[in-house]
Amino acid sequence: MARMKFLCDDERCIECNACVTACKNEHEIPWGVNRRRVVTIDDGQPGEKSISVACMHCSDAPCAAVCPVDCFYTTDDGIVLHDKNLCIGCGYCLYACPFGAPQFPQDGLFGVRGKMDKCTFCAGGPEADNSPEEFEKYGRNRIAEGKLPLCAEMCSTKALLAGDGDIVAELFRERVIRREGANEGGRRQSGAPWGWNTAYRKS
Amino acid sequence: MHGTGKLLFAAAITLLAILFTDPLFAADADTWRQIRHGAEGYSAVQGRESGMLIQSTGQDWRLLRNGPIAVLGAWGLVLTLLALGGFFLLHGRIRLDAPRTGITVPRWSVYERILHWTTAILFLLLMCSGLLLLYGRETLLPLLGHGAFSSLAAAAKTAHNYSGPLFIVGLLLMLIAWLGDNIPTAVDRQWLKSLGGVTGDRHASAGRMNAGEKGWFWLLMLAGIAVSISGLILDFSNFGQPRSLLQISHVIHSVSALLLSAGALGHIYIGSIGTEGALEGMTTGRVDTTWAEQHHDLWYEQLGRREKKS
DSSP: OOOEEEEEOOOOOOOOOOOHHHHHHHHHOOOOSSSOOEEETTTTTTOOOOEOOOOOTTTTOOOHHHTTTTTEOTTSSSSSOOOOOOOOOOHHHHOOOOTTBBOBBBBBBOBBSOOBBBBOTTTTSSTTTTTHHHHHHOBTTGGGGGGHHHHHHHTTTEEEEEEEEHHHHHHHHHHHHHSSSSGGGGGSSGGOOHHHHHHSSSS | OHHHHHHHHHHHHHHHHHHOOHHHHHHHHHHEEEEEEEEBBBBBOOOOTTSOOOOOOHHHHHOOOOIHHHHHHHHHHHHHHHHHHHHHOOOOOOOOSSHHHHHHHHEEEEHHHHHHHHHHHHHHHHHHHHHHHHHHHHTHHHHHHHHHHHHHHHHHHHHHHHHHHHHHHHHHHHHHHTTGGGOOOOOHHHHHHHHTTTTTOOOOOOOSHHHHHHHHHHHHHHHHHHHHHHHHHHOTTTTOOOHHHHHHHHHHHHHHHHHHHHHHHHHHHHHTTBBBHHHHHHTSEEEEEEHHHHHHHHHHHHHHHHHHHH
């Protein structure tokens, strides 16, 4: 079985924010919620780096570990999903998540949190695949249609890769080898792509 | 130069060249390290901490909450219950030494009783809903199933968030009402030495509040302040609190709340089945003179003097 992973190549990301826009549009995400964001380090300085980040679908997902109602589940593809019917909007997943993935629409006064929303790897939720209920709560289920996440599919520089972790890692490895200027991989945390040590250390 | 000297020189030059001609190399690795520990960049997506790529304190919070806080908290509560049960089995109720006189004296005013029971009910609601959020997944969820437990947890969360601020009001009113009675005095040392007359032969003297009550009062106030401030930070999260503050607040909140819960179990035991004649003080407002003389002799004397004066 494939183990789905995201990979963002900081040498290629040009901070166009098209992944952010595509995600919002594809899933008709409400105002104030952003499942994906692009962060630029040393913005405006020589050597600035951009990274597109969303839920990384961690192997040992901290959100799932702290959820008081146990609303998270991991699919056979390694995608971390949650059940909005169970979520009580406590915010613990937000405290625990290293990537700032959980989003909360404001639901009333004093910042009362609504049901959590996050990237689904375009895999919907527990409802029937691409049913109106699933679409309304989680957005489109592209995985059920045999497609990969739209953010990566339409990335113009192919900085953002999504899919079977082994294939994604192989693509990146070949890219690094071919790329001019040695030590490309060695610059990063023990050669792993950005975020992989945090998200997939044990798999 | 000799061969080895040449080699060393070449190595040193190469090292210097790497260090000084490629400053990006060093800065780059350093930058990634800083990002790993929460350094922020710029993001067009505006939001709380949206520029932060990785926050690593979340993992610390997860390990604390799911580890020592949950485990030690559970042990603390279980051991408290066992200690109280053990004490009851060994010593039984603390009975009245003499028969009741049938004459009662006023101990708690109507205002004090309303304040006590309102705050007590709020506390129990907060304690039960809080324990449900910490332990429900391991205990009740397997019994109720995900759907029913989620409904219960949602209700618990709402109840917790709304009764919290009201509890703080109760706590502050208690501070005002009972601060004067709870200042430690020399008598308290004697009371503590004999553990309230449990170990000593003679009955320990006490004013309106004995040292045990004073201890509970100050635990309630100190842990109460911690639980209140951290609770407000968690409850009203619409002021842009960073996640690190929410994590610290949650740790302080759960630790102090568990302490208060253990304290409350002791307080409930002593005030109800543990001591004969104690509960009626807080329900009817009056206590038998036998009880007053036995448990709060100095207060009873004072009361008598005041009665004679008026």
